[in-house]
Amino acid sequence: xxxxxxxxxxxxxxxxxxxxxxxxxxxxxxxxxxxxxxxxxxxxxxxxxxxxxxxxxxxxxxxxxxxxxxxxxxxxxxxxxxxxxxxxxxxxxxxxxxxxxxxxxxxxxxxxxxxxxxxxxxxxxxxxxxxxxxxxxxxxxxxxxxxxxxxxxxxxxxxxxxxxxxxxxxxxxxxxxxxxxxxxxxxxxxxxxxxxxxxxxxxxxxxxxxxxxxxxxxxxxx
Amino acid sequence: xxxxxxxxxxxxxxxxxxxxxxxxxxxxxxxxxxxxxxxxxxxxxxxxxxxxxxxxxxxxxxxxxxxxxxxxxxxxxxxxxxxxxxxxxxxxxxxxxxxxxxxxxxxxxxxxxxxxxxxxxxxxxxxxxxxxxxxxxxxxxxxxxxxxxxxxxxxxxxxxxxxxxxxxxxxxxxxxxxxxxxxxxxxxxxxxxxxxxxxxxxxxxxxxxxxxxxxxxxxxxxxxxxxxxxxxxxxxxxxxxxxxxxxxx
Numbered sequence: 001x002x003x004x005x006x007x008x009x010x011x012x013x014x015x016x017x018x019x020x021x022x023x024x025x026x027x028x029x030x031x032x033x034x035x036x037x038x039x040x041x042x043x044x045x046x047x048x049x050x051x052x053x054x055x056x057x058x059x060x061x062x063x064x065x066x067x068x069x070x071x072x073x074x075x076x077x078x079x080x081x082x083x084x085x086x087x088x089x090x091x092x093x094x095x096x097x098x099x100x101x102x103x104x105x106x107x108x109x110x111x112x113x114x115x116x117x118x119x120x121x122x123x124x125x126x127x128x129x130x131x132x133x134x135x136x137x138x139x140x141x142x143x144x145x146x147x148x149x150x151x152x153x154x155x156x157x158x159x160x161x162x163x164x165x166x167x168x169x170x171x172x173x174x175x176x177x178x179x180x181x182x183x184x185x186x187x188x189x190x191x192x193x194x195x196x197x198x199x200x201x202x203x204x205x206x207x208x209x210x211x212x213x214x215x216x217x218x219x220x221x222x
Numbered sequence: 223x224x225x226x227x228x229x230x231x232x233x234x235x236x237x238x239x240x241x242x243x244x245x246x247x248x249x250x251x252x253x254x255x256x257x258x259x260x261x262x263x264x265x266x267x268x269x270x271x272x273x274x275x276x277x278x279x280x281x282x283x284x285x286x287x288x289x290x291x292x293x294x295x296x297x298x299x300x301x302x303x304x305x306x307x308x309x310x311x312x313x314x315x316x317x318x319x320x321x322x323x324x325x326x327x328x329x330x331x332x333x334x335x336x337x338x339x340x341x342x343x344x345x346x347x348x349x350x351x352x353x354x355x356x357x358x359x360x361x362x363x364x365x366x367x368x369x370x371x372x373x374x375x376x377x378x379x380x381x382x383x384x385x386x387x388x389x390x391x392x393x394x395x396x397x398x399x400x401x402x403x404x405x406x407x408x409x410x411x412x413x414x415x416x417x418x419x420x421x422x423x424x425x426x427x428x429x430x431x432x433x434x435x436x437x438x439x440x441x442x443x444x445x446x447x448x449x450x451x452x453x454x455x456x457x458x459x460x461x462x463x464x465x466x467x468x469x470x471x
Contacts, residue, residue, distance in 0.1 A: 148387055152380050156370050165366050166384060169359040173394045201394065212387055219379045 004089040008097030009104075015074075016105045022070065027109045030063040034117045045122050052121035053131060053182030060110050060135060061171050064142040067106040068167065069160045071098060071150040072217065085221060091214040099140075099147050099210065107139035123186070130185040134178040137198045141174050144209035151216035173201060231308045233453045234462045244446035251439035258433040266429050278336045284434040286329040288441060289357060292322035296364075297389040300382030310449075312378030313456065315385060316368060317449040321441050323361035330354055360388045374456050 016023055037055045038048055075081040084094050114135050118128045149167035153159040181194035230236045262280035269276040296318040303311030333351065334344045345351065364381050371377035457463050 148383075152367060152384060153370070158370065162366060162370050165359075166363045169356050169363060170387065170391050172356055173391070204390075208390065212383065216380065216383055219376055219383065222376075 001089055001093060004087070005093055005097045005100075008084075008094055009101045012098055012101030013104060016101070022067075023105050023109065026063050026067045026106045027113060029066055030059050030110050030113060031117065033059040033062060035120070038120070049122045049186065050183075052118055052123050053127075053179040053186070055121070056114055056117055056131060056135075057138075057175050057179045057182075060114075060139060061142065061168070061175060063110060064106055064139060065146060065164055065167060065171075067102070068146040068150045068163055069153075071102050071147060072154050073150075073159075076154055076221070081217070081221060085218065091217065092210040095147060095151075095213045095217065096210040099143050099213075102147070103140050103143040107143055110139060111135045123182075127182055127186045130191055131182050133195065134181045134198060137195065137202055138174045138178040141198075141202050141205045142171060144205040145170050145174075147213040148209055148216055151213045151220060154217070154220040174198070177201070231306075231310050233310050233313070233457050234460075236310055237450055237453050237466075240446040240450050244443050244450075247439045247446065248443035251436050251443055254432055254436035254439060258429060258436050261425070261429040261432065266426050267423065272340060275336065275339045278332050280429055280433045282329060282332040282336055283430060284437040285325045285332060286354065287434060288437050289322060289326035289329050289354065292318050292325060292441065293357060293360070293385075293392070294389070296322060297385040300385040303378060304382050304386075309378075309456070310453075312382055313449050313452045314445070315382060316378070317445045317452055318441075319361055319365050319368075320448070321444055323358060323365065325437070325441075326354060326358040326361060330358065357392075360391075364388070 034056055037051070041047060041051075072081060075084065085091060087094065111132060114131050115128045118131045123131065146163075146167050149163045149170075152166065153162045156162060177194045177198045181191035181198070184191040184194060230239055258280065262277055266277065266280075268274055296315045299311045299315040299318065302308065303315060330351070333354070337346070338344050364385055367384055368377045368381040371380060454463060
């Protein structure tokens with residue numbers, strides 16, 4: 001079963017490497033959205049430092065959502081998805097493989113880029129570190145929850161807009177804890193509570209989301 | 223006498239039943255609403271702290287209760303629809319969503335009207351307010367997904383799944399927002415349902431309960447009426463609908 005999972009991850013990564021511009025679009029979107037905020041609210045260092053966590057997190061949410069529509073759409077169009085539904089391995093596992101690949105392609109680059117953007121907002125070392133850790137814990141949740149939305153809106157008219165309507169309210173807890181942890185560390189308070197809760201959300205999402213996405217895929221494809 | 227509840231899980235038998243009982247609920251709701259409104263405006267005493275402005279509680283709190291209860295009931299119907307694959311269950315979930323969204327909006331709106339004189343602001347990012355707003359988004363997402371899918375059976379199952387995912391999220395949202403809030407502003411105005419109730423006189427409490435009951439009955443009446451339309455729409459090709467319409471002619 002692990003071999004099947006690995007096979008899916010490898011396949012999706014290979015496909016993504018063949019269309020490198022798709023990956024880069026997400027990353028640049030993230031960078032541009034974050035860079036727009038100082039232009040909009042003015043270069044006041046104190047103000048920027050206090051809103052850095054929120055801005056980076058909201059941008060990460062939007063960037064991760066932007067790439068969601070591609071998660072199943074290509075496979076749905078060329079028929080691969082139907083083959084995936086027929087394989088003897090459990091569908092939830094296959095979906096998990098796709099989600100892992102999606103996170104490696106669109107989530108991990110955001111995590112790696114975040115310290116640079118935090119630096120632009122004048123965050124200190126501890127806060128930068130915390131920003132990276134929360135994104136590392138949080139972006140997989142975004143991919144996991146987003147997969148449910150992507151599976152539900154598969155093949156619908158205007159699916160891209162609809163997916164944001166379905167998924168963004170569900171992203172809110174991750175946003176609150178993620179930005180909260182960074183802000184707690186900026187103020188000098190401990191962020192352990194936030195991190196533990198983010199870990200709990202990650203475990204819960206890891207347990208339920210692949211299963212729910214698999215159910216949603218079956219509804220959408222049948 | 224044992225009643226065969228599953229008999230009414232078929233749209234064909236439920237349609238006339240809903241038509242028979244919904245006027246009763248509507249009538250009872252209207253009577254209770256008149257009584258409740260009269261009590262809330264003329265019988266309930268003036269609050270010693272908030273003056274006359276507090277009277278909006280009699281619509282605000284029932285609306286907030288209904289907004290949460292309806293979501294749970296809707297998700298319950300969605301779950302029933304997924305487990306037993308009964309057509310009626312998903313129709314009930316569909317019929318509940320607009321009323322739930324309406325009550326959520328009403329709770330937010332009356333809350334804003336109440337907040338302006340009492341807190342001095344229309345809106346604060348308080349735990350209760352934010353979680354109610356998220357609830358409104360969940361209702362809107364449910365309705366948007368359902369209307370985006372043309373095939374009614376797929377629409378019912380997809381939106382049902384979304385409703386269930388939303389239920390998992392509701393306690394998380396509720397507690398996360400509390401956490402987030404206490405971290406930012408420790409001394410924000412706390413509006414605690416239990417706290418308000420315990421400090422109320424009996425007559426206020428009774429008025430509130432009558433208004434809540436009126437909202438319940440109104441919801442049942444409206445949902446039964448709406449589900450009748452949905453049944454007709456979805457079953458328009460079936461034999462019993464044709465026969466019924468021909469009988470009416």
